Amino acid sequence: MKETISCKEVMRYICECLAKDTSSERCLALKDHLDNCEDCREYFKSVKLTIDCYQKYNVELPENVHKKLMDFLKLDD
Amino acid sequence: MKEEKREKPGNENSLAASNVPSDEEKLIELAKKGDKKALTQLVKNYEQTIYNFSFKICRDRDKAENIMQETFYSMIKHLNQFDSKSKLSTWLYRIVANHCLMQVRKEKHRQFVSIDNDETLFEEKYTADYSRLPTKYTENEELKKILDDAISKLSPDYRMIFLLRDIEGLSTEETAEASELSISAVKSRLHRARAFLRNEITRAFAK
Numbered sequence: 001m002k003e004t005i006s007c008k009e010v011m012r013y014i015c016e017c018l019a020k021d022t023s024s025e026r027c028l029a030l031k032d033h034l035d036n037c038e039d040c041r042e043y044f045k046s047v048k049l050t051i052d053c054y055q056k057y058n059v060e061l062p063e064n065v066h067k068k069l070m071d072f073l074k075l076d077d
Numbered sequence: 078m079k080e081e082k083r084e085k086p087g088n089e090n091s092l093a094a095s096n097v098p099s100d101e102e103k104l105i106e107l108a109k110k111g112d113k114k115a116l117t118q119l120v121k122n123y124e125q126t127i128y129n130f131s132f133k134i135c136r137d138r139d140k141a142e143n144i145m146q147e148t149f150y151s152m153i154k155h156l157n158q159f160d161s162k163s164k165l166s167t168w169l170y171r172i173v174a175n176h177c178l179m180q181v182r183k184e185k186h187r188q189f190v191s192i193d194n195d196e197t198l199f200e201e202k203y204t205a206d207y208s209r210l211p212t213k214y215t216e217n218e219e220l221k222k223i224l225d226d227a228i229s230k231l232s233p234d235y236r237m238i239f240l241l242r243d244i245e246g247l248s249t250e251e252t253a254e255a256s257e258l259s260i261s262a263v264k265s266r267l268h269r270a271r272a273f274l275r276n277e278i279t280r281a282f283a284k
Contacts, residue, residue: 069149075120077117
């Protein structure tokens with residue numbers, strides 16, 4: 001029988017289904033649910049956006065910090 | 078004085094996603110024998126990612142710098158114990174994760190939100206207009222502050238899992254190995270961390 005899931009379960013299983021394994025029965029059921037539930041679609045989108053924000057927030061290694069690292073480790077650049 | 082910038086960081090520079098040279102094993106073998114050039118190359122291959130990851134845990138550049146130094150010091154000291162059964166990157170993530178957690182635990186005054194048994198995480202249905210995010214949104218100082226504030230409330234144990242899995246792109250198995258947790262513990266912490274951060278950010282945007 002085809003698996004169905006509730007809105008609350010959608011929130012729990014997003015964890016697994018944002019990963020690459022989208023062919024599992026549960027992920028297919030989640031996708032099915034999202035196709036028919038606007039609230040959950042918005043929730044899913046907001047979780048993905050949250051991750052996206054953090055992925056794009058990076059800091060660059062300054063040259064002086066690199067040099068200090070090489071000195072600390074007694075390595076020649 | 079304006080700081081000179083090194084190569085541009087980004088998710089493409091994460092250890093999991095980095096384009097590791099095919100001769101990494103040779104570099105490791107040479108480094109184990111004391112070859113300083115090989116050792117220097119290994120450090121250079123991973124310094125940007127280790128610095129960036131440390132910053133994301135500690136949210137402080139000075140602490141990130143110290144943690145990066147300690148991480149590579151540990152790598153050099155214990156390189157002979159690395160048996161190549163796992164990726165060098167996963168092994169390095171385990172080292173840097175331990176140093177980050179030690180650093181955060183020193184700061185005993187810090188209070189974090191407990192989400193161990195917080196069922197309300199999955200009850201919230203805040204709606205916010207995410208379209209308000211500026212196009213180059215991570216260059217927006219206001220958004221950076223929101224992201225910093227939200228993740229700073231999260232216990233480092235959860236922060237670590239979110240960053241390893243979602244931001245650095247490790248698999249669930251690699252995240253479990255780097256954090257020395259079970260796969261089910263990783264999954265549980267990950268979905269709580271995601272829900273918490275999502276709720277915090279949504280709240281901030283709804284204001």
